[in-house]
Structures are given as structure tokens and as C-alpha cells.
Amino acid sequence: MLKSIDMDFTAGNIYGLFGKNGEGKSTLLKIMTGLLFPKAGSxxxxxxxxxxRSVQSLQHIFLVPEDFELPGIPIRTFEKAQSCFYPNFSREQFYELIAEFxxxxxxxxxxxxxxxxxKVLIAFGIATNTKLLLMDEPTNGLDIPSKSQFRKVMASAVDETKCIVISTHQVRDLHSLINHVMILNNGQxxxxxSLDKVSDGLWFxxxxxxxxxxxxxxxxTFGGKAILPRLDKNETEVDLELMFNGxxxxxxxxxxxxxQKS
Known part of the structure; x- marks a missing residue:
């Protein structure tokens, strides 16, 4: 159960939302889309x-859920039926991503x-060009080459007008993609x-x-790796999995x- 969640998301960032199974990551994403309702707050x-769930908000939010069902129709027909709900949808971008996949x-x-x-749903979500793009365990079901492909297309999708939140417990899959980390534990x-602040303050x-x-x-199990205060040590690449466990x-x-670095 989520408790006293207070979070701000800003455009131009790709957030990694991490937590163990059952910590409420999917619940939080559904609250953000209006599919679930908090007992207090908004x-x-x-x-x-x-x-x-007004049109003014829904047209600017897209969720790629972990579990989903899609109709038994051609990709082209799916696009024509769904894209009209998103005013910033780019057909060109969608079919470029379909080809990329x-x-x-x-x-x-x-x-x-x-x-x-x-991949169809990820391509469609990116092409909606909504202000808020939410993805729940997007790399589940993808093989290793496809995970690399996913990171490539996501890196090209972000700009200063979009906020992307990727929820996962597979921390390693978001390596080199996100620039801000949020971690849930015990519902909080x-x-x-930001990863910039992590790099500035910690050594891996x-x-x-x-x-x-x-x-x-x-x-x-990490070959003797550790997290230390950076102090005067050279900057290192952030080890997301080690940081998550830490x-x-x-x-x-x-x-x-x-x-202290603020």
C-alpha cells in the first residue's frame, strides 16, 4: 500500500521508478492516469x-501497461482507430518505429x-507525443537485442516537452537511459x-x-564493488543495480x- 506519496515530475526527463515487486509501482502509475484513485490527495x-479523466488531461497521457490485450487487427488499422484521440500523434514517427522494430x-x-x-504498443505510445508517457515494466517479454533497441528508441523520444516515467524492478535494463531515479520501499x-547529483556525490x-x-x-556478488562518498575521487559511472540495493x-x-550537495 502506498503511503504519503509526494512526487513531482518535470518535462525533459526520463525517470526510472524502481522498487521490489509489490511495492506499488503499477498502482502509482494507474493513479497518475486516473485509473485508480488515492484515498487522499490528488x-x-x-x-x-x-x-x-477529462479530455484535457487524457489526451496528454499514455500508459504502456505491463499486461494488456490488443485487438486481432492489422497494425495499420489499430493506428487509424486509436491515433485520433491524441492531437500530437505522428503517423510518420509511428511507422518509422514499426520499421525499426x-x-x-x-x-x-x-x-x-x-x-x-x-513493441507495437511502445511505438504507438512514443508516437502519441503526449506530455506524460508512462511505461510499466516495458522490457518484460523483450529479448536482449530488443532491450538494446528499446533503449535506443527511448533515448531519441525524449525532448523538453515530454516527461517519461519508466517503472521496473529490472534496474539493469534502464542503464544509460534515465536521468533521474525514484525508489519505492515499504510503500514510500x-x-x-537526479543521476547528476548521484554522480557528484557517490563513487561506484x-x-x-x-x-x-x-x-x-x-x-x-558485485565482484567486491562498493558505494563510497565521492569526496575527491574521480567521477564514476552510476551502477544502477548497486545503487538500488544500497x-x-x-x-x-x-x-x-x-x-549535502544541494
Whole structure:
């Protein structure tokens, strides 16, 4: 159950929403689309309460859910039937993405594999060009080459007018894609930081023996990797999986270090 969630999302960012299974990530996305309703408070998009599901808000939100059913019609027919609801929809962009995913407009959706169906929905979601694009476990059902392809198309999709939120427990799949991390644990937001701030405040890698005492979090399964305060050390690439485990173990210490950088 979600508790006292207070989050702000701004355009121009790709957010990674992380958490263990059952932490409420899908519930949060459904609240943001108005499919579920909070017991208290509200979710707002450009001054409109999404829970009221007005045209003014719905035309600017698209959700790629984890579980879905698509009609047994050709991709081209699906596009024609659905695109009219989104004023900024780009047919050119959609069919470019369909080609990128090695699909054909004449493919009948019901005959596609689950991974291919998900690609259709991802391509459509990107092409809607909504202000808010939400994706729930988008890499589930995708093979390794397709996950790389997904990162490529998502990186090209973001601009200063869009906010993209990707919810997943497969942290590694969002490597090099997101620029802001939010982590849920025990129904609450325990981490809400940009990757720039993380890079500035934390160091990731295999420390020397005399540095282990300064480690905030260490894990032998990562080949002896650890998280340390960066201090005067060289900047390192953020290890998302190590950071996720570190935040679940030492949220207060990690947040304290990063908040000092504010």
C-alpha cells in the first residue's frame, strides 16, 4: 500500500521508478492516469486532476501497461482507430518505429508474439507525443537485442516537452537511459535524486582495502564493488543495480550525502 506519496515530475526527463515487486509501482502509475484513485490527495497534470479523466488531461497521457490485450487487427488499422484521440500523434514517427522494430503495418497483431505486441504498443505510445508517457515494466517479454533497441528508441523520444516515467524492478535494463531515479520501499518514496547529483556525490567501484571502512554499501556478488562518498575521487559511472540495493539498505546515509550537495 502506498503511503504519503509526494512526487513531482518535470518535462525533459526520463525517470526510472524502481522498487521490489509489490511495492506499488503499477498502482502509482494507474493513479497518475486516473485509473485508480488515492484515498487522499490528488494527481495533477497542467492544472487538471487526472482522476477526473477529462479530455484535457487524457489526451496528454499514455500508459504502456505491463499486461494488456490488443485487438486481432492489422497494425495499420489499430493506428487509424486509436491515433485520433491524441492531437500530437505522428503517423510518420509511428511507422518509422514499426520499421525499426522489424514489423510491418499489415501484420495482424493477434498473430504476433508477446514481445512484438509490446513493441507495437511502445511505438504507438512514443508516437502519441503526449506530455506524460508512462511505461510499466516495458522490457518484460523483450529479448536482449530488443532491450538494446528499446533503449535506443527511448533515448531519441525524449525532448523538453515530454516527461517519461519508466517503472521496473529490472534496474539493469534502464542503464544509460534515465536521468533521474525514484525508489519505492515499504510503500514510500525513499529516494528521489537526479543521476547528476548521484554522480557528484557517490563513487561506484572496487575500492582499495584501506577504503572499505568508508564504504556506505558493499556487496561481494558485485565482484567486491562498493558505494563510497565521492569526496575527491574521480567521477564514476552510476551502477544502477548497486545503487538500488544500497538505497534499500542505507537510504538515510545515501540521501544525507546527496542532500549535502544541494
Amino acid at each position: 494527481c495533477m497534470l497542467d492544472g487538471y486532476e487526472t482522476g477526473k 522489424q514489423l510491418s503495418p499489415t501484420d495482424v497483431i493477434s498473430r504476433l508474439s508477446f514481445g512484438q505486441k509490446k 518514496v525513499v529516494f528521489d535524486q 567501484g572496487k575500492p582499495a582495502a584501506d577504503e572499505l571502512s568508508n564504504a556506505i554499501y558493499a556487496e561481494s 538505497v534499500l539498505t542505507e537510504p538515510n546515509r545515501i540521501n544525507a550525502i546527496l542532500n
